Amino acid sequence: MRGKWLFGGIVGGAVASLALAAGDSVLSAAENNAPQKTTRRVDSQLRTEFQDASVKVAPPADDATYLRRVWLDLVGQPPAPKAILAFVHDTAANKRRRLVDTLLADERFGNNWAQYWTDVIFYRRSEERALIGARAATEYLATRFNDNDSWRDIAASFVTAEGDVREDGATAVIMAQAGRPEETVSELTRIFNGIQIQCAQCHDHPTDRWKREQFHHLAAFFPRVAVRPSRMGPQRTFLVVANNFPAFRRPNANNRFAGTLEHNMPDLNAPSAPGELMQPVFFVTGEKVKIGTDDAFRRGKLARWMTSDKNPWFANAFVNRVWSELVGEGFYEPVDDIGPDRECSSAATLAILADSFVASNYNVKNLYRTIMATEVYGRASGPRRTPIETPFAANCSQPLRDGQLYTSLFHALGLPDPATAAGRPGAGFRRQRGPRVLFKNVFGFDPSQRRDEVGGSIPQALTLMNSSQINRAIASREGTVSQLMHNTDDDREAITNLYLRVLARRPSKREIETCLAYRAESPSRLEAFQDMFWSLINTAEFKYRR
Amino acid sequence: MSHQHQNTGRKNSHPANLARRRFLQTIGAGGLAGGIVNWPDLMALKAEELRKKGMACIILWMQGAPSQFETFSPKPGHENGGETKAISTAASGIQISENLPQVARVMDRLCVIRSMSSKEGSHPRATFLMHTGYVPTASVKYPEIGAHIAQQLGDSASELPSFVRIGRSRINAKGGFLGVDYNPYVVDRAGGIPDNAEPATSTKRYRRRLALLDSLETHYAEHGGKQEVAKHRKLYRKSSQMVMSPKMSAFDLSQEPEHIRKQYGDSQFGADCLLARRLVEAGVPAIEISVGNWDTHFDNFSRTSDLCGQIDQPFAALIRDLETRGMLDKTLVVWTGEFGRTPRVNGRGGRDHYPRAYNAVLAGGGVQGGQVIGKTDASGESIEDRPVGVSDFLRTICHSLKIDADIEHMSGIGRPIRVVDGGEPVMEAFG
Helix, strand or coil: HHHHHHHHHHHHCHHHHHHHHHHHHHHHHHHHHHHHHHHHHHHHHHHHHHHHHHCCCCEECCCCHHHHHHHHHCCCCCEEEEEEHHHHHHHCCCHHHHHHHHHHCCHHHHHHHHHHHHHHHCCCCCCCCHHHHHCCCCCCCCHHCCCCCHHHHHHHHHHHHHHCCCCCHHHHHHHHHHCCHHHHHHHHHHEEEEECHHHHHCCCCCCCCHHHHHHHHHHHHCEEEEEEEEECCCEEEEEEEEEEHHHHHHCCCCCCCCCCCEEECCCCCCCCCEEEECCCCCCCCCCCCCCCCCHHHHHHHHHHHHHHCHHHHHHHHHHHHHHHHHHHHCCCCCCCCCCCCCCCCCHHHHHHHHHHHHHHCHHHHHHEEEEEECCCCCCCCCCCCCCCCCCCCCEEECCCCCCHHHHHHHHHHHHCCCCCCCCCCCCCCCCCCCHHHHHHHHHCCCCCEEEHHCCCCCCCHHHHHHCCCHHHHHHHCCHHHHHHHHHCCCCCHHHHHHHHHCCCCCCHHHHHHHHHHHHHHHHHHHHHHHHHHHHHHHHHHHHCCC | HHHHHHHHHHHHHHHHHHHHHHHHHHHHHHHHHCCCCCCCHHHHHHHHHHCCCCEEEEEEEEEECCCCCCCCCCCCCCCCHHCCEECEEEEEEEEEEECCCHHHHHHHHHHEEECCCCCCCCCCHHHHHHCCCCCCCCCCCCCCHHHHHHHHHHHCCCCCCCEECCCCCCCCCCCHCCCCCCCCCCECCECCCCCCCCCCCCHHHHHHHHHHHHHHHHHHCCCCCHHHHHHHHHHCCCCCCHHHHHHHHEEHHHHHHHHHHHHCCCCCHHHHHHHHHHHHHHHHHHHEEEEEECCCCCHHHHHHHHHHHHHHHHHHHHHHHHHHCCCCCCEEEEEEEEEECCCCCCCCCCEEEEEECCCEEEEEECCCCCCCEECCCCCCCEEECCCCCCHHHHHHHHHHHCCCCCCCEEECCCEEEEECCCCCCCHHHHH
């Protein structure tokens, strides 16, 4: 399996891959030093901005909060009680940095961030059946993140992908838009360059510099791509194919462009006319290919230009997203609407990070290391600032993504995750009734959304309060509560352990008193602790990363 | 639950009573006495209340796209009409397919549009279009019409959700950029109380748990999570109110008298329609029921006839029941699928996708029954009179419900989007 993805990746990003291979060894020598230098520059830049505005910054987060934050951010789950106690009692000065390094090397890192990007791509799917490709996308991205492949190569592979969407995860963006040229290029620029050029699809955008022609010049890189159903193998699937000969393609109701080798810009005054023939031109740099060139050449060029050092939006878009997830607020919000006409909340800081990201040849783990060592990452979390307040004076709480919450829930319950392979996203779009998929349907959200706009929903509250599966699991003899009862007769100790397990921190004195009082009023010790457990997994704190 | 309680519940929860009570509450205590509300404000407030009083919409969604020839637009004289015969209805001069004999008897309450037309012939895209008025794009998350109805007509203080979807459906638009508050509350099938809507423990213990939860939220509220906890407490208050609400008994069809249940018949669709009526009574303004699969590429005639058999009695019963209760004037019932089917019968006795000319039905909500709008030619292949596009259709729904189709909402990327873009309501539908 792994060989196949690598194969897909190499074919996909051929040009960029070769370029990277040459620079690889040079990079690793500089690797240790560069992130720390960048971190210091970010800290000093932000400190200057705070002084200018005489801002009161949040104090550093305490160890337990910091530990839970790093675990959730990197590996998508909270730390176990033992890990919490070990970290809190560790006196080493560099323990925070060491923690980040350890978890970056953990396989779950790739999986956690692969889920994030899979969601970025598939929450904008144009059809439900696109989800057929979601699982391959997650597996593909997990491998590439864990291998610390250059973000440039990874991104390029999504532009140039071909193949079976169940096998090659790089086909995800094209599959999610059913291969329609206009939608596919809109998504590629939104995801990898943070630019919403599709507003120019029908008219010149009033607040943007991009013109309608530029949008259609971009779509002209994709007219030869198609997504085709395939029933050849054991499972129904789709293939992303390129056709350079008109005889192989028929127009159909799903794609008015199918059957043409070039892209035409529709005439708004005569919608049924063929429209104006468009040359493929990349709007950011103005680089172009000739009409008539074959698909691989066009998309190869586009992949190179979209991910090039000359296109600042490529690095900016990625840095902005990672920063936003880690610090709780993006330089630009929403994270996928950046570009020259948008306001950046700290352009100098973004430039420091983006330059270093480019210099590292888009080294993903280095970027995490850099951001997570900054002062702002390590600060206590505060409320989202008002628009007039200076940004980045505190870390910001984030609602957990569904994958993080799901793993946190089973971690708290002390039970193995019942989600089998069959229940994982993309396992079969019509039979997605596994617990993991049902959970995603209720708790999932589009990660490109501003987090303060991601509201909790009634079905979410109903699920965590009343789901019979969860309530059975709370009462299970193998579960956390039964184990706690079995391990100690001391209520204070049991309460402490409950907090460590569910919220990854010790309870405050007042919380212990509240729980002891509740215990005293309850019909039985077991019932009291089940109720405490129920209450803790239903708190906002459990559902947020602080 | 006692019989008496059920009666009281129904009386109080009648939409008109609710609206009146709410109106009085709104202006009552603080308003006039405190001099905050002046006379013009009061009139505006009243107009607002009157405008919205008790309007509701039940969408009967025929997933997969039903054949117009085998439902409301038979063509018995033409070879495209196939073997399907036409029958007379309660509305003189209007004939519909023989597959819907009971619906034929309430034809005088129904308005058939035989000239629906669109360009989308793919199920997901057309389903999205019919629900939102827009074709799907990655950049803007268009809300579906049910969410707009909930947003404009729903009472935020209601203990029940304002948009309920019954049956698994292929539509994924939901609340879109209006936000999760307007996502449909989905019930897989009508019957009892839905999953997770009842406490997992005794009510007494559930209340104790809720109280404990509330006190354990304090720590985070005092350590950087003030906003998050405030929002979260509000959500839990609303959710637990719903769980404990006597109005949730609207979902329990066993509380409905036997003779009424009989009118709706034994099919799942019958139960779904009955639930829809109960929800309207309980003050829910937007309900959608999905039934299918009408995608009859082969064996069109027998399969469509079977499906019609499932919907015929419930559809007719719903119209009659709403009318008997005096609710039909304020409840718009919409019957439609995503497009129509090809006039020419294919080699497998099936009909394929045909968005160029199809049909839809409206009833109640001020719609004048017993009429046909629009016309296709003898072959059913093209529209001869009064084409109705998707925007026109959605505007007609808005007009009936007295909701504003021109309100602009901001999409996620700051682009103002109207509820319906373009189009004109089909005013003939309202007589």
